[in-house]
Amino acid sequence: MPENPFHHTLVELIDEGIVYHLPDGQVSYGNPAALRILGVTRDQLMGKTSMDPQWKCIYPDGRDYPGSEHPAAISLQTGQPVKDAMMGVYNFRESRFRWISISSFPQKDEQGNLTQVLITLRDITEQKEAEEAEKETSQTLRTLFDAMEEMVVLHQVVLDAQGLATNYRLTDCNRAFTRITGISRDAAVGKLATEVYGVNEPPYLHEFSQVGLTGTPYFFETYFAPMEKYFAISVVSPGTLTFATVSNDITPVKKIQQHLAAKNRELEQIVYVASHDLRSPLVNVDGYARELGYSVDELREELSDGAVAALADMNESINHIRSSAQQMDKLLKGLLKLSRFGRAAIEVDTIQTKEVVDRVLESLEYQIQQQEILVEVGDLPPCRGDYVQVTQVFSNLIGNAIKYLDPQRPGRISIRGFEDLEKVWYSVEDNGIGIKENHRESIFEIFHRLDPAKTEGEGLGLTIVRQLLERMNGEIRVESRVGEGSTFLFYLPKVRVE
């Protein structure tokens, strides 16, 4: 033990464990830090050797650490110091291994004889545990990284002498990258983009280097010609001049979208051509029926009474032909109109819904006053949509509400709106005749009319409303009670707050 009182105090206070061994290996002193680290009392420590079977020591890899390999034992045997051996020592007081870094220093007298061996014990348990936790985290992340469906690639921007980005180097990639591109990790990591992809210009250099230089994330969809694939790419910068790309292969989705769009165009074309060409013969059916009518009128002047009766029959036939031709024409016009709405370009903008509704009500003012309808307009938050089409939606719904009021009681219509997280909901509510439950879906079908005898219309209003809302990423539904009224509830995308 230290003989100098100052040294003694120092050794008693120090945070590093210090143990003295006599030349025979027995412990002659252990400072409080050593006792704490090893989890023993001074009495338990004194007189022990490193060879004592009571110690339970392991190497970092879990193997037993034999007493003969203990730094103290080595220094005792060889007379040489040992630096920073790492050892796990079971601390019986805490019931756990403490990790220590042990160094041993042999001390000799003037003749060179070993007098004692001093060992220092540095407790590195927390440090080692932190390292292990980090290793575990990074292993977990690596596993996730490799299990991801998305391709993830880390890159470093390559700058020229002027500080301009000229290329970028791949620094890591996951398995999805290899699966989708067919490029192995070895062929990618550490290589320049131009080498990896076999191109002269690094793909998307501008977009990517901007992210690496500014740190501002970027997202885009693109067609990557060399692979004939569509990707949705999200680019983020984990540090200066580095960027990570997370790419989704959206080729199958794109293919389906393109297929659907083509089918839609085809269908609309068919509807357009069919209804257009079908109207042409109808012009003749109706036109010549009318001509027949003229001839009948001329004949009437010259014929006997008996024949005139026959002419009345002819007139009736002519009227049937003509009204059917006109009915057919209305339907075809309806189809044309619907196909036209389907083909119209939409311009999505912020819509001041309150203004839209006020305008629609203004255009219906005459009817509203005539029928003494009470119209209430509540809060109407703005939404995203096409101005003309949103106007059309409100116009059709409010028009319907007026049309299907119950003449037996004063009409009341209220138009309201509210926002949720992503959408703006609007409702057009009336106290009209209501809709039977089994009709609630069919009212949206083309040419469906609940009471054709009593009300005017082509049976297109709600079909158009649903079609327009769908094109603007909205949706509509109806709630109704027969005899009490109906509420049409629909939503449109909310205005994004930047």
Added chain:
Amino acid sequence: MNNEVIILVAEDDEGHVGLIRKNLARAGITNKIIHFPDGQEILDFLLCLGEGPHREKDQAYVILLDIRMPKVSGVEVLRAVKSNPEIKKIPVIMITTTDDPREIENCHVLGCNSYITKPVEYENFVQAIRQLGLFLSVVQVPNL
């Protein structure tokens, strides 16, 4: 010089031609009418091509065009007429079944003078033809 305007009707549907004739007559328009069953024949006539009848100099014409016709569509005939300095002054009236605003807009951009939708409701058609008669009597039809 012959001042009697000749009405050129390009229309593939014989029935429609008959109705147009009858209604023009009923509206008091008795001008000579020449009928062409498709866009190609009226173009041959106007541009003096092929073996059929040809346009005469110093004769005033008005063209009634259907849009959907075999071989050459009415819109193409309209474009050809309006881009040819020799005949671009001939008034062109589109008479067709579509009331598609884009199609109408397109024809006006190309320089048609009037656009009439062939309505199935006969009274409207008669009305349209009357207006056409009025148009023909008001508009100054240039001699070529």
